Amino acid sequence: MQYWRDYQTRTAIKDHDHQTPRKCTKCGSTLYDSIINFGESLSQQEFDASFGHAEKADVCLVLGSSLRVPPAAYVPQTVAERGGKLAIGNLQLTPMASLAQLNIHALCDDLMRGLMAKLDIPIPEWELHRRVRITIQKQKIKIMGLDVDQDIPYTLFSRVRIFVRQGTLSKYESKQLTGREFIEHKMPVNDSTGKMDVYIEMHWQGNYNEPMYTLRTQLTDSTREVHIFYNPKDRMWREQ
Known part of the structure; x- marks a missing residue:
């Protein structure tokens, strides 16, 4: 199992020691970092792919x-x-x-x-690209960061808060929530009107001085993926 982290994971003192203090949430095995130091072998898959491209x-x-x-x-x-x-x-x-x-x-x-x-190709301005999956099922919300191209869990958030509102009326506010591969929370709110919205206040790891971003979604059983982009020059997020 692979996991991406948006924070420092390496704790080893020796160069060739890749063991981390964290465990896989699926099987409980020790997680290892994927750094390749001098004198260590490349991944066989990447090695083969590289030379395959070189031949063509x-x-x-x-x-x-x-x-x-x-x-x-x-x-x-x-x-x-x-x-x-x-x-x-x-x-x-x-x-x-x-x-x-x-x-x-x-x-x-x-x-x-x-x-x-x-x-004659313009160079696009670099933006930080984040992919977030939100699943709501029977009043339970699950928020997961993912790699942009693969379904690999990505620990993007330092903390999250959940707000439920009906228009301007506040129906529920959570405490600060934390997690690793995902953040899951039970919302004690029943929406019989179909008019309530969930506001997810996402706080990041801060490697790019990112401000908090609030994502809005309906309080209905659903799975939604959102791609958001951050421009470090103006410190603004945009959603796509």
């Missing part, structure tokens, strides 16, 4: 790598040796400079700005 690629662009650490360094080498074009962007010379059709000694950001301008 016409062009390989390397950014900011010394290309001195095998076996990852062999990926661009494979592209070049089978006749593909290799371009390397690095401030210093690399051992594969002779294999490259293009060696650019520049900062990665400067290189990419020039490339995108040449391609």
